[in-house]
Amino acid sequence: MTITEYFNLLFTDYTLRTITLGTAVLGAICGMLGSFAVLRKQSLLGDAISHAALPGIAVAFLITGAKDTNTLLLGALVSGLIGTLWIRGMTKKTHLKSDTALGLVLSLFFGFGMLLLTYIQKQPNANQAGLDKYLFGQAATLVESDVLLMLIVTGLALAVMLLFWKEFKILLFDADYTKTLGFNTKFIDITITFFIVLAIVLGLQTVGVVLMSAMLLAPAAAARQWTNKLSVMVFLAAVFGAFSGVFGTAISASQNNLSTGPVIVLVASVFVLFSFIFSPGRGLLFRQLRFRRNRRDLELKKTLQFMFGIAETHADISHPHAIKILNNFQGFAKTSLRELEEKEWITLNKQEWALTEKGFVAAKTMFETKEDNE
Amino acid sequence: MSNPQIEIQLIAAVVAIACAIPGVFLVLRKMALISDAISHSILPGIVLGFFITQDLNSPLLIILAAITGIITVVLVEWIQKTGLVKEDTAIGLVFPALFSIGVILIAKNANDVHLDVDAVLLGELAFAPFDRLMMSGIDLGPKSLWVMGVILVITMMLLLLFFKELKVSTFDVGLSSALGFSPAILHYGLMSISSVTVVGAFEAVGAILVVALMIAPAATSYLLTSDLKKMLMLSVLFGVFSAISGYWLAHWLDASIAGSISTMLGLVFLMVYLFAPNKGLIAVMYRHKQQRIEVSLLTFLLHLNNHNEEEERHINHLQEHINWQKIRAKTVVDLAEKNNLISINNQVVSLTEKGNNFTSIALEYIITNKDEKIEHLKDDFFLFRG
Known part of the structure; x- marks a missing residue:
């Protein structure tokens, strides 16, 4: 299948349309929320959370015994949140630095998740196959209800973001000032983090644990190069994210043996590289000139x-x-x-x-x- | 215990020691996440090496992968230097891109490569003893034991040779370059050792566990000591303990060895995180609580010192005046009374002589703000904590 054939099929083929729509929506929400993660110097939080979500999936399966996507993602959400809170606790209460805390949560949670997954695989329960798709993600397994869920979450995130835009923005650039103005910084902080975790968990099924952090980072890092305005950056990041999703899906569908996740990440990386070099204000080319x-x-x-x-x-x-x-x-x-x-x-x-x-x-x-x- | 079982534990222990040593320096230098980046981004190096050699244990593969690891570090630093994004973003951009290239390379050549991304990421220690090193027909033991053994010996030698330099440059970069030790050489030396260790270990224990084995023992011992030598020793100890106990956990559950070793690492860390004296969570929270009460006590005494009017010193009035909740007010009043700093007469609180002295010294400290004033305060007026 060539790329032109792909675009022709896009409007007639159900699977292709669902997957494309899914990756586009995912890219958009990740870019949107990723902007906040990047500006808050929490770029690698996404990496830690996505790995930390794995034991949640396994535990959710162990408890319910069902492979219902929503149940598993709920488990992932809970364990992702536990991981995030532990990272916060570690950096606040002990002298361990944030990089150590992130690395610890990432590797220890993931290791525990692997222990549970291998344990599940040895159980005499034929239902367990396919849990490992969350490692690398399989966009092909997306169905309409998944895309619907993504759309709902995106809408929710967008509504909350618009509602608390002023608070998010001020917390981003001057946390101390925000506190003196009497805003509940802890609440705003947790709200932003919650939505970042939510976006990551949604992406697990499509791009998987390992590459999820790039989905969050790359569009935002690319968008950052073109503007100094937060609203423009969030918008651009969402656009870049959506385009990475669509192009990535198109390329991987037009070739044999190409999984969607890595291709989307590479497309997003190309966006970043292009922005690094050619953005007029900050880009390397114009800076050199x-x-x-x-x-x-x-x-x-x-x-x-x-x-x-x-x-x-x-x-x-x-x-x-x-x-x-x-x-x-x-x-x-x-x-x-x-x-x-x-x-x-x-x-x-x-x-x-x-x-x-x-x-x-x-x-x-x-x-x-x-x-x-x- | 059968022979392969002993060998698996031996390999796990050697990997744990080899990872713990560079891990300590990575954690101290706030570069813990570089190990995560390296462990993912060596994938294209491994794949390319595998295309060339068709052998997962060939030295060329290790060298190629280690070079990819160093390229990762250089790329990350280059992106940081452009100042276009913040430093952690640079790490987060580089390794997923390289990892994706690796995954795609494997997928495109799936027919003629016996290499599985799962295997790279997760490793399978249980198979390690079956890959033997044969030399002129004699069985010399598992290959990965030899590979990791050599890496460990090199790491140990470098550590002993450059311990002083590493120590200085880790804690004081300025001093170390003033003394003539190039921070760049030490930095890249450490990065190279880390890359080689990650590459050597990935096959046995997988890319993610390598990160756990590097960071977790170091972080655990960092909560217990601030002496570099002790920290190194403790890290090795924690690493080996988790490796061996993890093996038996996996044996009992019939689950992945790598997974259960990191679970053990996690449990050990959790224990220390909660219960470490001085730096553990419970110790820290207890200390915070005590300090809060002490500050409250001081505020309370100063308030009494400021007011002679009876209505200001009435016990019920205090609550609303200093804006404390009932329990907190009671704790503070009890503590003060127990220490004979105040006396309560007919619901009116007044300072005793001891309380008066205490308050005036505290006031002097607040005015002059010199540390030596507060140092003696606690010794002079011994406090019974509630």
């Missing part, structure tokens, strides 16, 4: 200063000098000479240069006023 322009400007001024120094000692300021004498100091470049000529500050004649009247005045205002100031 700005850097070069500044350096050339500096070189040009250094050359002019040197010329001015020589011209000052002569009665005739436009007395020609050899270009060769410019060679022995830093900052001299053929391009800056040409640029000086374009500005009509100097005249070039074969191997010699001469300062013009205009150039002399420009240099005088540039360098002599500076000396006065000193």
